[in-house]
Amino acid sequence: MGNNLLDVEFLCVGLDGKPIIRDVSFLLKPGEICALIGHNGAGKSITMKSIMGLYKKTTGRICLNGFDQDKEIMKFKQQLTYIPEEPMVFPELTIRQHFLLYSTSYGVAENDYQNKVDYYARIFDLKDKLDEFPHNLSKGMRQKVNVISNLLVDTPLLLVDEPFIGLDIHATQALQDELFQRKKRGLSILLTSHLLDRIRELCDRYVLLVNGAVKETGAIGQLKSIERRMTHE
Numbered sequence: 001m002g003n004n005l006l007d008v009e010f011l012c013v014g015l016d017g018k019p020i021i022r023d024v025s026f027l028l029k030p031g032e033i034c035a036l037i038g039h040n041g042a043g044k045s046i047t048m049k050s051i052m053g054l055y056k057k058t059t060g061r062i063c064l065n066g067f068d069q070d071k072e073i074m075k076f077k078q079q080l081t082y083i084p085e086e087p088m089v090f091p092e093l094t095i096r097q098h099f100l101l102y103s104t105s106y107g108v109a110e111n112d113y114q115n116k117v118d119y120y121a122r123i124f125d126l127k128d129k130l131d132e133f134p135h136n137l138s139k140g141m142r143q144k145v146n147v148i149s150n151l152l153v154d155t156p157l158l159l160v161d162e163p164f165i166g167l168d169i170h171a172t173q174a175l176q177d178e179l180f181q182r183k184k185r186g187l188s189i190l191l192t193s194h195l196l197d198r199i200r201e202l203c204d205r206y207v208l209l210v211n212g213a214v215k216e217t218g219a220i221g222q223l224k225s226i227e228r229r230m231t232h233e
């Protein structure tokens with residue numbers, strides 16, 4: 001795998017008997033932020049979910065930090081966390097219990113845990129909600145619970161599907177700052193977004209998907225040509 005963190009090779013995924021993801025290959029280096037971009041239905045979320053193991057590959061290979069998804073699934077899974085597009089919360093757990101669940105699952109150190117919860121609850125303005133249950137929160141607040149749960153753990157790869165949808169301006173900026181901080185710590189991020197201005201600010205590289213296949217990859221400096229392509233595809 002050389003010095004790549006993530007190596008997706010010839011990924012194919014079919015759903016309902018139809019090919020959805022077709023021979024998708026791309027690489028991600030440590031400390032890189034890469035955007036998966038493309039039109040609605042291009043296959044961004046399904047690609048992300050198959051890296052996460054939520055959709056089964058038809059063929060292909062996914063290696064993360066040296067672990068093959070097909071051979072060492074437990075070690076593979078410990079290398080990544082995932083912020084889905086729609087908030088995924090447990091109705092019977094308080095917000096604080098969500099944070100504890102994620103932190104214990106990924107082995108966050110005891111003395112880091114409380115400091116991190118205090119810090120993220122403050123910057124995402126959830127301090128007063130820690131002992132509430134999800135049904136008492138707005139959708140944006142539930143999204144913040146997902147965001148914080150994943151930021152608490154420093155996995156080598158963070159997958160983020162449309163992270164800024166539903167977050168207010170303050171939370172959007174806070175998340176962007178935190179993603180930058182992760183990058184500085186050498187951690188990698190794969191994100192999807194339609195917000196090209198955010199992508200321009202955040203990302204090092206892009207992978208453009210069209211109809212489930214990689215149309216092109218490149219440095220984010222080529223965004224002008226991406227914008228032209230995306231409006232003409």
Ligand SMILES: Nc1ncnc2c1ncn2[C@@H]1O[C@H](COP(=O)(O)OP(=O)(O)OP(=O)(O)O)[C@@H](O)[C@H]1O
Nearest residue numbers: 015016020038039040041042043044045046047192
């Ligand atoms: N559960 C499913 N069963 C069958 N087909 C699906 C399923 N989920 C998604 N698809 C199809 O897979 C294709 C890719 O969907 P995907 O959600 O990956 O798109 P996307 O690029 O993330 O789009 P968007 O920008 O709208 O979020 C679409 O044609 C969609 O209709």
